[in-house]
Amino acid sequence: MLDLATVTLASLFAGFVDAIVGGGGLILIPALFSVFPTAPPATLLGTNKGAAVWGTAWSTVQFARRVTLPWSALAPAAVAALAGSLAGAWTVTLVSPGGLRKALPFILLAVLAYTLARKDMGRVHAPHLGPRATATAASGIGVLIGFYxxxxxxxTGSFFVFLFVRLLGFDFLHASASAKLLNSATNFAALVLFALKGHVWWHAALVMAVANVAGSLLGTRLALKHGAGFVRGVFIAVVGALILKTGYDAFVRP
Incomplete structure (x- = not known):
């Protein structure tokens, strides 16, 4: 019971962070691996998806009620993200992600440096592409980050947010709202694959899902209340934490 309570609390906090800017896996996945060190990694990753997909989907609904989103662009982008995620999951069965694992901290560092250097980036919502170009670009982002x-x-969520801000001219609030839809698609695709392979502890995932949705509700309300500047600040903090975590995993942890 204590183990389940610990990961449920982690799921609550993960849902909160994920709703604002993504990065909930930074909290929940290490918690699962710490509490259940002898469990198969695929089962822990599948259980994470079984909890996280509900919080992300709930956050998408909440954002959609309050933020005007370009659905004509995001709908095909979500389909592209789902397809990309399935392709990525299939590819990882053939190719080791070891090289990407070592490159990731440097990619994130570049994202952070660029965001800090462009102090006005993402503060104003100013899409600069036409409807068709927006749909094409969003679908390209979807398939690329979905594959990743x-x-x-x-x-994943942070990359979605950054590219929507940088390439499409969204502010951080609209980018975060858009990212939720695409991230819901990639989470769903991964969950289906894990579930078909029997790698989901549903008894734990469903309890964690309730907590994840509760955290998502709180995070979404804060993001909507405080706007793009607040989301930008959380984005910087989450990317900074990701740099430390991925750097440790790639170069320090045996």
Whole structure:
């Protein structure tokens, strides 16, 4: 019971962070591996998806009620993200992600440095592409980051947010809201694959899902209340934490 309570609390906090800017896996996945060190990694990753997909989906609904989103662009992008995630998950069965694992901290560092250097980036919502170009670009982002999520995963939500801000001219609030839809698609694709392989502890995942949704509700309300500047600040903090975590995993941890 104590083990389940610990990961449920982690799921609550993960849902909170994930709703604002992504990065909930930074909290929940290490908690699962710490509490259940002898469990198969695929089962822990599948259980994480079994909890996280509900919080992300709930956050998408909440954002959609309050933020105007370009659904004509995001719908095909979500399908592209789902397809990319499935392709990435299939590829990881053939190719080791070891090289990407070592490159990831440097990629995240570049994202952080760029965001800090461009102090006004993402503060104003100013999409600069036409409807068709927006749909094409969003679908490209969806399939690229969706593939990454299926192949490796850490920081998926943050990459979605950054690219929506940088390439499409969204502010951080609209980018975060859009990222939730695409991340829901990639989470769902991964969950289906894990479930078909029997790698989900449903008894734990469902309890954690309730906590994840509760955290998601709190995080979404804060993001909507405080706007793009607040989301930008959380984005910087989460990317900084991801740099430390992925750097440790790649170069320090045996």
């Amino acid at each position: 999520d299926g192949f490796f995963g850490p920081g």
